[in-house]
Amino acid sequence: MTGNLIALDWGTSSLRVALLRADGTVVEEHGGSQGILAVAPGGFPAVFAQAIERWRPAPGQLCLASGMVGSRQGWREAPYCPCPAGFDDLARHLAWVPDAPGGVRLGIVPGLSSTRGGVPDVMRGEEIQVMGALALLDRRDGVFVLPGTHSKWVRVAAGRIVDFATFMTGEVYALLRKHSILARTLPPEDGPLDDEAFLRGAAHARASGSLLQAAFSARTLALFDALPPAAQPSYLSGLLVGEELRAQQLPAGAPVVLIGAEALTTRYALALQALGVPSHRLGAEATWRGLGALARTLPPPP
């Protein structure tokens, strides 16, 4: 094996595995649909062994995994680490898996928790992406956005995650898209993004006081033939992203960092640009760089 670290991004619906060099760059990467929901009870060691066997790891080989694999429904619970938190906190709260297959050293990255007004918030997997983004961009401060089913807005200061907030943006989009009255006039497939309709939706959501009100405009614009059916999914997507942006105090200065699938980060970049806010986009490399950087902070095995 020519790598330094075996890194696993093990989420709810997918498992991606990479062999990394000492600097966190990727030697080889593969992935599949064996997310934690697809693993039978007691099946984690076998799925893990199969995922890494191509690299014939020696006993003691360091492996680090992030994501829902550390949740109560995962392999081994890595309890949430409270904010503010940096690399050192993540390293100290790694959940080591005893008796990992082949005698490797497998550590699971803890999720983070934060509290606002007595209400807790949690994330798991995004913390390592943010840490990777800090390393990739050589930054120690800023606002980091991880769009998705449950979007995360993460505030970093002096290299530590200070706090964050979750928005159920992707999930509410899917609910409105598929199960609400709006579904009646929407075409069956989303089609390519219509930038104009997307930005129109984003602007309406920001001008409106609440998504509960703004969302009904997708219905009435269709009713009055003021929005072609093909443009409606983009408009609805704009409503959701615009609502998420409406609720933020957007920073002046350094670009907002968007981390995630390109199809999503492109939309957020577009909506931010319309507000005059610059952004920087990152993809999967953030996870690998984060796990690689975390590995370098660990002491050698005893």
Place this chain on the structure above:
Amino acid sequence: MTGNLIALDWGTSSLRVALLRADGTVVEEHGGSQGILAVAPGGFPAVFAQAIERWRPAPGQLCLASGMVGSRQGWREAPYCPCPAGFDDLARHLAWVPDAPGGVRLGIVPGLSSTRGGVPDVMRGEEIQVMGALALLDRRDGVFVLPGTHSKWVRVAAGRIVDFATFMTGEVYALLRKHSILARTLPPEDGPLDDEAFLRGAAHARASGSLLQAAFSARTLALFDALPPAAQPSYLSGLLVGEELRAQQLPAGAPVVLIGAEALTTRYALALQALGVPSHRLGAEATWRGLGALARTLPPPP
């Protein structure tokens, strides 16, 4: 027949019919599930004839119907009447059904439209409830709220509906309740309202910037065992109602008028009371009083 007007409240999923005295009070009332979605194509005359036959109406008998029966999917479209609108506008825009069964005079009340920032809004059925509330309470001004699948906030000045806004509150509650990640920890049935959990949810939604964020608290509070499962439906309901209230400029002075099913208006009254805003609750009588008052403004038949 001993009444003056046959009134029909004909919505999407139900049909209610009443025989009214000249002053708008009810002689007799009945109803069922024959909403417009349950009427086969071409079936409106027969359903209507059966609904009113018990009163053996003479030819020329005045009948007034409000609700979705006047929509494009209903019996006969009564095009939206633009705001501001009062009794006189509704009367002038009645859609008279030609050749109604038994030679009765059947008029369908138009819905209302309003426009805000270039985006249209519509309602159908609620306009007559608001008009009825004005008659019942002897008011000519105020804020009227009609909670439901699509809640309406209606502003009245000098006896006319000036404008209104729709909130998809009930529908989004049902989507989150049944189809979102929150459903995983919620009990199968809602159970009786837990006032404390409801008000806690309402307060959190008002303090939060967006329902997209506030809704996730139902997940995290459950995750941290900080909200018992039995209280979660009430908490979620509070989040939705609180979000709707957050987006309002609540009036000082005269009570907000809540019109609708008691189970809903009670919740809104509770959330408003927590904000120091008095409210007055009305039920089905608003529709009958509105149709009765509308009938009195009509000229005698030619």
